Amino acid sequence: MVTTIAWDQPATLIDLDGKAPLISTLRECVRHFVMMKASARAEARVLLTQPTFREGRKTRTWILEPVEIEGLAVILRKEEASA
Numbered sequence: 001m002v003t004t005i006a007w008d009q010p011a012t013l014i015d016l017d018g019k020a021p022l023i024s025t026l027r028e029c030v031r032h033f034v035m036m037k038a039s040a041r042a043e044a045r046v047l048l049t050q051p052t053f054r055e056g057r058k059t060r061t062w063i064l065e066p067v068e069i070e071g072l073a074v075i076l077r078k079e080e081a082s083a
Contacts, residue, residue: 005052005072016043030072041066 005026013022013029017040022032029046036044046069051060054068064072 005048007076010049012047014045014047015040016045026072027076030069030076033069034073041070044069 007025007027009026011024011026011029013024013032015021015036019040022029024032026046026048033041033044033046044066046064048062048064051062053060
């Protein structure tokens with residue numbers, strides 16, 4: 001799971017269905033991801049502006065997969081609930 005990315009990092013949420021991407025912060029990309037239909041979430045990716053380390057990989061990567069975005073959504077919900 002990815003937990004070390006700053007919420008204010010510029011990022012792009014892309015939908016492999018061909019819809020226009022959302023270019024914003026990681027926080028806004030995760031919020032929009034949660035609002036997508038399940039089929040769209042399965043095809044969505046977040047492109048980061050800075051690569052991040054991921055457990056089990058030898059190199060840092062630029063793209064977050066749907067399961068990782070979902071994990072970030074859980075963290076975001078917990079942070080917003082405790083604020």
